[in-house]
Amino acid sequence: MSAQGLELQHVGYKKMTKVILNDISVKIPLGRLVVLLGENGVGKTTLMRVISDLNKGYQGKVCLNGVSDERRKSLISFSDNLSSFRSKISLNDVIAFYQQGYPDFDLQRVNELLNFMRIDPLQRLGSLSKGNREKFVIALTLARRTRLYLLDEPLSGVDIFSRDKIISSLVKWIDNDSLLLISTHHLSELEQVIDDVLILKDQTMLEYRNVEDIRQQEGLSVEEYYRQTYLEH
Numbered sequence: 001m002s003a004q005g006l007e008l009q010h011v012g013y014k015k016m017t018k019v020i021l022n023d024i025s026v027k028i029p030l031g032r033l034v035v036l037l038g039e040n041g042v043g044k045t046t047l048m049r050v051i052s053d054l055n056k057g058y059q060g061k062v063c064l065n066g067v068s069d070e071r072r073k074s075l076i077s078f079s080d081n082l083s084s085f086r087s088k089i090s091l092n093d094v095i096a097f098y099q100q101g102y103p104d105f106d107l108q109r110v111n112e113l114l115n116f117m118r119i120d121p122l123q124r125l126g127s128l129s130k131g132n133r134e135k136f137v138i139a140l141t142l143a144r145r146t147r148l149y150l151l152d153e154p155l156s157g158v159d160i161f162s163r164d165k166i167i168s169s170l171v172k173w174i175d176n177d178s179l180l181l182i183s184t185h186h187l188s189e190l191e192q193v194i195d196d197v198l199i200l201k202d203q204t205m206l207e208y209r210n211v212e213d214i215r216q217q218e219g220l221s222v223e224e225y226y227r228q229t230y231l232e233h
Ligand SMILES: Nc1ncnc2c1ncn2[C@@H]1O[C@H](COP(=O)(O)OP(=O)(O)OP(=O)(O)O)[C@@H](O)[C@H]1O
Pocket: 015, 020, 038, 039, 040, 041, 042, 043, 044, 045, 046, 047
């Protein structure tokens, strides 16, 4: 494989003496939409934080497009819960902050995304409902023109109509030379748009597999396959 893409080599992470992630190795090419699966507490958020270099002191190597040191951070857009912002700040001011902080932030794209999600940027952050706040986070995350997007359970509070709309448009917002890793507990909704699944179990990777292979070779939906594989091991 070329250096283009995300490569994890024997990645592990401990918190004090507790093993959270253990010996994860995988190569994911660019241009993929990958869903990250696993039960509560298995380490999905931790893995995203390790990939983003937010959790220091991990074992092994994380390499994105050939960059394995902390410079890879500039190639990664990770959904942020915006907890560092005051509730009185307007969405436009949060956007201005992102514009200043990220040279790859695309103002036109964020406006298109907000328009698409029907979020008015004149509102104050603290006035957003849970679901609308999640939509705003998705818009901010996808508005960067970068190589890797990490969305950590981005749709948990979003209503089913908006979820369908956002999910079916995800491909449109991700460039061909980028990669999207999205964690969810609602796999069935994403089945039609994802390329691959990455399953975590017992602190490590159980499987990384192409969804078309699953359908053709196993004759199962991705959700059926996930349940079967998870319970078998
Ligand atoms: N600050 C912390 N201190 C100690 N343990 C932690 C800390 N943060 C996370 N953990 C532990 O790390 C493990 C992985 O947590 P993580 O949040 O990554 O799981 P997850 O797969 O994202 O879970 P969920 O599906 O519930 O969001 C859990 O066992 C959790 O208790």
